[in-house]
Amino acid sequence: MLSYLNKIADNFGPLGKKGIVSFERLGRSALFLLRVFQSIPFVFLRPWLFIQQLYSVGVLTIIIIFVAGTFVGMVLGLQGYNILVRFNSESSLGTMVGLTLVRELGPVVTALLFAGRAGSALTAELGLMKTTDQFSALEMMAVDPFKRVIAPRFLAGFFSMPLLAAIFSAVGIYGGYYVGVYLLGVDDGAYWAQMQKSVDFHEDFMNGVWKSIVFGFVATWIALFEGYDSVPTSEGIGRATTQSVVNASLAVLALNFILTALMLETS
Amino acid sequence: MTRQTLEIWVGVFVAAGIAALFMLAMKVSNLSTVNTGDTYEVTAQFDNIGGLSIRSPVKASGVLVGRVSDIKYDKDYNVAVVTLSIQKRFDRFPSDSRASIYTAGLLGEQYIELVPGIEETYLEEGSDIIMADSALILENLVGRVISEIISK
Numbered sequence: 001m002l003s004y005l006n007k008i009a010d011n012f013g014p015l016g017k018k019g020i021v022s023f024e025r026l027g028r029s030a031l032f033l034l035r036v037f038q039s040i041p042f043v044f045l046r047p048w049l050f051i052q053q054l055y056s057v058g059v060l061t062i063i064i065i066f067v068a069g070t071f072v073g074m075v076l077g078l079q080g081y082n083i084l085v086r087f088n089s090e091s092s093l094g095t096m097v098g099l100t101l102v103r104e105l106g107p108v109v110t111a112l113l114f115a116g117r118a119g120s121a122l123t124a125e126l127g128l129m130k131t132t133d134q135f136s137a138l139e140m141m142a143v144d145p146f147k148r149v150i151a152p153r154f155l156a157g158f159f160s161m162p163l164l165a166a167i168f169s170a171v172g173i174y175g176g177y178y179v180g181v182y183l184l185g186v187d188d189g190a191y192w193a194q195m196q197k198s199v200d201f202h203e204d205f206m207n208g209v210w211k212s213i214v215f216g217f218v219a220t221w222i223a224l225f226e227g228y229d230s231v232p233t234s235e236g237i238g239r240a241t242t243q244s245v246v247n248a249s250l251a252v253l254a255l256n257f258i259l260t261a262l263m264l265e266t267s
Numbered sequence: 268m269t270r271q272t273l274e275i276w277v278g279v280f281v282a283a284g285i286a287a288l289f290m291l292a293m294k295v296s297n298l299s300t301v302n303t304g305d306t307y308e309v310t311a312q313f314d315n316i317g318g319l320s321i322r323s324p325v326k327a328s329g330v331l332v333g334r335v336s337d338i339k340y341d342k343d344y345n346v347a348v349v350t351l352s353i354q355k356r357f358d359r360f361p362s363d364s365r366a367s368i369y370t371a372g373l374l375g376e377q378y379i380e381l382v383p384g385i386e387e388t389y390l391e392e393g394s395d396i397i398m399a400d401s402a403l404i405l406e407n408l409v410g411r412v413i414s415e416i417i418s419k
Contacts, residue, residue: 163284170287205296
């Protein structure tokens, strides 16, 4: 009898351990965020560190955002035109492209690309720093790695996400404009006028900006934590990088639903 | 990469981002068409406002002159009380102007059209529009037509 119970316990043990470990990590990530917040004021003493990170997180991500934005906008223009032309209302193509990009696709696709391009780089960088004991070396020199390494990266990610999302939406709207107006013959004035008529500054534009701010915060947080908390082996870095992209993408998609529901509620 | 080129690129990035935000705000959203000037408020009672909502346009001869700022239900008289915020620069609406709820296109959004009257006094803050036409409800019209056909 006892041996049976032992066997059952042996099977359930790892499951319980997994649960405990994930709670432990959740707690650690919250404490991690707290320490990042504490270290943020020190970034203003060394703005150069922040600018350097803004380059690797923001500037290097522009190209992918630009290309993706153009093509997403062009596809929206093409698909939207094909649907709208059936109802003879292709003049509201601007409305469709504008609203989809500003409200949903701009922040969400940018956040996904950001997690893939900038987030994975941040995780791998921190993971390698940990593996090669660079954090310990910094601490030996009485340099707080949070102030010197993590806080500038966090701020850079937080700051560049809204800008990237705005670039994505703007470029996408011009992509849709190119396909709709130049290739398919939607009226130039109608495209912009219909868009302006239906995209509200507070309810659509600002909601999109808020979303991108939240996504930037979450994606950067996850990327940095996964790197900082990685197992210090080459395999660990690989797993941390994968986890960073997967978790950040899932978090963005889930948060997008919650934020949309909240924003529709208030409007 | 030297420090200077890096700084230039970051500058370009921030400038592009802000330019995109600005473009979205001014060219894509309705910020540039939102009236920021002073307004005065008048009320009108309707039996049925249909699909009218807050921020619906108020037009005169088809030109946007204001927006609906409030909709209430008056339980004593059983009517809808709609508050119209009209821009101050359009202050020459005769006090017997008529307010009608129209629909843009057959299925478009609903708006209030102000048709000027002939009085020599003008609408001002707090005045009440007496002549107000309710929304034309498409279903009611269809129902009436059908009942007429049946009765023939």
